[in-house]
Amino acid sequence: GGRIFVVAGPAVIHAGGREALADIVRMGLVDVLIAGNGFAVHDIEASLYGTSLGLSLATSRYVEHSHHMWAINKVRAYGSIARAVKEGLIKDGIMYECIRKGVKFILVGSIRDDGPLPDTIMDMLLAQDLIREEIKKGVDLVLVLATMLLAIGVCNMLPYNVRVVVVDINPMVIAKVHDRGSEQVIGVVTDVGLFLRCLQEALKALMSGSRQPKGAHHLSGSPS
Numbered sequence: 001g002g003r004i005f006v007v008a009g010p011a012v013i014h015a016g017g018r019e020a021l022a023d024i025v026r027m028g029l030v031d032v033l034i035a036g037n038g039f040a041v042h043d044i045e046a047s048l049y050g051t052s053l054g055l056s057l058a059t060s061r062y063v064e065h066s067h068h069m070w071a072i073n074k075v076r077a078y079g080s081i082a083r084a085v086k087e088g089l090i091k092d093g094i095m096y097e098c099i100r101k102g103v104k105f106i107l108v109g110s111i112r113d114d115g116p117l118p119d120t121i122m123d124m125l126l127a128q129d130l131i132r133e134e135i136k137k138g139v140d141l142v143l144v145l146a147t148m149l150l151a152i153g154v155c156n157m158l159p160y161n162v163r164v165v166v167v168d169i170n171p172m173v174i175a176k177v178h179d180r181g182s183e184q185v186i187g188v189v190t191d192v193g194l195f196l197r198c199l200q201e202a203l204k205a206l207m208s209g210s211r212q213p214k215g216a217h218h219l220s221g222s223p224s
Contacts, residue, residue, distance in 0.1 A: 002140025003031040007154050008094075009147030010038040013052045015193030017145070018043060018094060020200040025097040027203060032134050033098055033105040034154060036147070037113040037120040040081065040095050040105075044117075045071040047093040072115035081119050106130050108150065132157055141165070146192040148173045155182040167195050 012021060024030060042052045045068045050057055054065040078084040085099040098105050108131075109122040121127040135157055142158065144151040144166040151166055155177055158164065166174050167188045174187030188195060 003138050004029060005032045005034060005134070005139050005142045005154075006030050006145065007034045007142060007147060007150050008039050008145040009036065009150065010042045010052075011146035012039065012094075012192055012196070013042040013046055013057075014055075015146070015191055016057065017193040017196035018046055018052075018057070020193075020196035021145075022092065022094045022097045023200050024196070024203060025094060025101060025103060027207065028101060029203065030098075030101075030103055032139075033094070033103055034131060034150060035105070035107055036150060037107055037109050037116040039147075040107050040117055040119070041068050041072055041114065043093045043095050044075060044081070044084075044090055047090050047096065048074065069114060072117060075117055076115065079118055081117065104134060106134070108153075128153075128157070135159075143167070144177075145196070148176060151177050152180055155185065156180060158182070160184060167192050 008021070012018065046052050046057055048071050049064070049067045051063050051067045054063055054067050055061065056063050074089060075081060075084045078087060078089060081090070081095050082099050084090045085096050090096050095105070106127060107117065107120040108127040109116050109120040113120065116122065121130070131154060139158070139162055142154065142162060142164045144164065146168050151173065155164060162184065164182060164185045165188060166177055166185050167190065168174060169189065169191055171187070171189045174185065174189065177185050
């Protein structure tokens with residue numbers, strides 16, 4: 001019954017976790033999404049072209065390196081992600097589900113961003129203030145998915161008693177978050193796409209009353 005934040009990097013899209021995370025949002029299990037410009041760009045690119053950074057999400061083959069720029073320009077023409085969803089440009093994905101479910105999202109920009117998208121906040125102090133406002137409203141669990149910089153930034157703003165789970169293929173990311181004083185962090189070293197698909201199945205099983213979700217042994221280490 002507590003508030004759940006998801007802090008996500010673009011590797012969620014690259015690694016094939018997009019549909020699983022979109023489904024988790026659809027289930028009503030995400031209250032706040034914090035991400036960078038690239039995360040939203042590649043999610044929207046996948047919706048429009050079926051690619052992420054120009055690679056087909058279906059075949060992993062190179063298609064077109066400009067797809068993410070085309071996606072940015074299309075959304076900018078609509079003025080916002082919400083309007084692009086409401087007028088039918090974006091028809092699926094994580095940002096689509098956030099708009100449909102009314103999930104608060106904060107897209108934090110940087111100097112290296114393409115575009116950026118019209119919803120991306122380029123004022124870092126404003127972005128920090130918006131994140132703090134959401135934290136003050138209450139947060140019980142933060143799920144950090146494949147992003148080191150946002151993991152460190154957000155965790156530095158959290159009270160010590162907030163549970164944090166950091167998922168990353170690189171164990172150094174978890175170590176760096178720990179080293180900066182976030183001792184409450186639980187680290188999961190695995191592929192973020194695999195993690196999200198297993199989490200999706202586990203949550204569906206819990207919500208349907210089933211005991212053992214399909215594929216749960218992949219993360220638990222039990223025999224297949």
